[in-house]
Amino acid sequence: MPGEPHVFGRPYISPDRISYPRTIRHRRTLPTVHATFQEVTRVESEELRARLAEHAGRQGLIGAVLAVQHGDETTEAAYGVLDKEFGYPATIDSIFQIGSITKVWTATLIMQLADEGLLDLDTPVAHYLPGFRVTDEAASAAVTVRQLLSHVGGFDGDIFDDYGDGDDAVQRYVDALAGPARQLFPPGSQWSYCNSGCVVLGRIVSVLTGQTWEAAIRERIAAPLGMTYLATSPAEAIRHRVAMGHIEGPGGELVKAPIWGMPRSNAPAGATLTMAARNLLAFARMHQRLGLASDGTRVLSQESAPAMREPQAEVPGDGPLADHWGLGGSCSKPRAGSSSATTAARSGSPRCCAWCPSGTSRSCSSPTAAGSTSCTNSPGCWTSWPGPRCRRSRWARAIPPPTSRYGTRWSAR
Template sequence: MALLPELQAWIDEAAERHGVPGAAVAVGAAGGLAEAATGVVNRNTGVEATPDSLFRIASVTKVWTAALIMQLAGEGLVELDAPVRRYLPEFGVLDPAASEAVTVRQLLSHTGGFDGDVFEDTGRGDDAVGRLVEFMRANARQVSPPGALFSYCNSGYVVLGALIARLRGGTWESALRRHVIEPLGVTHMALHAEEAVLFRAAAGHAGAGRTVLPRWEQPRSNSPAGSIASAAMRELVRFGRMFLADGVGEDGTRILPPGAFAAMREPQVALPDMGARAAYAWGLGLMLFDWDGVPAVGHDGGLPGQRACWRVLPGRDVVVAITTNGGDARALIDEVLEAVLAATAGVELPARPTPPASPVPAEPLAGRYSSPADAYEVRPADGGLEVTHTPLEAGAEPTTTRWVLLNAARPQGASHDVFIGVEKEEGVHPLITFLQDGRYLYNTRAIPRA
């Protein structure tokens, strides 16, 4: 009997229900592979989405970067608890002491403490990543002490990419090809637009009209963090199965040193409690989940008009990869992931939170919070908060949303209240919280009060 015969119907129906132009899913379970795709990769051309179509994997790329670091550690070329400057002397941020102290482990676990969304476009040359590291020295603030606080950090993975290029020679891309993509047997993956054009590549769509976005490739400077890679979902399943085999590829080639996956699954930092569905901690490049006693790891990724989700359940021998190119992407991913994990792993995912029927009083948290990429103005409002978000890019329009306190009482053992957006984003209600008595607004990034 074929694995998951309902998979095509699940993704077809979810895409129609959530206005998604195109989507793809691949599942590895019970030694088999199930794949399905729906819709189109580009509404302007009408080209059909197929299981071998390439979608942007965005920040799922970070796990590939983490794998390269674990290879270096296994070869004795990197000590995870050593300062980054031992291997990359030019690394630095505005804080001299932090520049000396930040370790490789802290970069892997997003606890380096410096601005995480430094998205300067430094060109398309092989020096793009190195030039962004140089740019950070005079532009990246230290927003918390190294190791003190989790704050999702794209910039930290750019630094890891520069470190990899230095120790391997060449670029981050060439190291990824030589040490992971080729030995793993990956065929449907691209690291640049000129490679992706050789495949059936998905374009991003945005807005109520699901309009094709005019820009496809993002700055190469952020490539190790997820700006350029695209892949068919079967390749993410192949990647996940390598982890389940303790670092060995399908043909027996060893990709990671023995025990690397176990080390990557060890919690490095606890995350604020954002509900039972969310990750509870971060490992070395991996989000860590616990769904009713069943451990899972994975990563999410998003770029304009595209979104990806990758999950691995070590105890159930299941890998799932789902991607979309617009619409209510999070809602589709939720729906398909729930169906797949119930059928293959016997796991019932916790429901996402929804706004309470009646707002409850909230602590006043007025203020301005900002990072290099975003600014948030927070004001008390009837029954909650009013938050105005302004992306700090040329021509970006601010949006104002209302948030209400999710629970009348804080989660047990938590030091923070959780607020939920009244309006949905990509089909789900977003969550934010405030850490250290309002010093930081937290939405996976810890964004300091200005």
């Protein structure tokens, strides 16, 4: 999504070290602001509220909500306002967009379908979507579901075209990919953050369930987890206390963003899914409990939940996303012995993020972030992992990074 880092290419192998191709990221409207939340053991609500106010105020956040679960105890706190113009106070029931964490929800739906025997991760996408096409016909026929989950499909991921608000929005988006979705490299050969691939996964969910992606989210994830403060569209969001995004104005002050969310056609990649911090926490805890909801309801199989956190592809460079990508999200090794789960939301950008470590095992970083996290007032949530990074393996040959069709909007570092 705009604001997300995009990293391309295999490493360049020199005689004495590994040099990675340049990291390319979108320019952000606002500068990155780092807010580090201390690892939580057990805190009372007043203490948590004071900590949140201190950090949020220091970073200039308009509003924020924080939910922490330690063992069976959940603590929540709110700070500031949801909308600078009207001053609506943030409460623990306020809902925030979760942005690209949506990708892990879409991946969870895909893994549910695999659990039910309706889908095989290593089967080509074209088997489930016979009309699927990008610009490269051979790649269109070869790319697999697993490759889309792990962002190694190889085609252009920055396609945000609007196909309306109808139930066919995602279908129309996928049907049109043959035009704009250039193949940047062969499937499986390199990693590149891919929004459009996640929309294709959302279309597979619709075809195999006979539901819209939004209906599948509600029936297959939200309902079993007992979620009430959740919206899948702007029309649903306005029935709740919803956070508004803000950007930097001409004079440097924060002003309300001109749009609230991205088109419905991008929903499976992270356009409109909005919820209270406690709901995202429940989702993260479900993954931590190996697919079980708090009441014992089985949402995901005991095999699929940890499989989503297993590395599938290496992420080149030393960017903020961690060093590997799993089935739906980035993964990195957290600090040993940690058992807390944390969710944070803030209304500079109306995004919500969660950190859910699992002892010494690997932890998926797209139901990730707070606990030891960096959040900003601009779109996107950046993860700062507390644990050691995995040793990188050497790849066989160097391939230069391709150029995106949005290349003129990117800056290199």
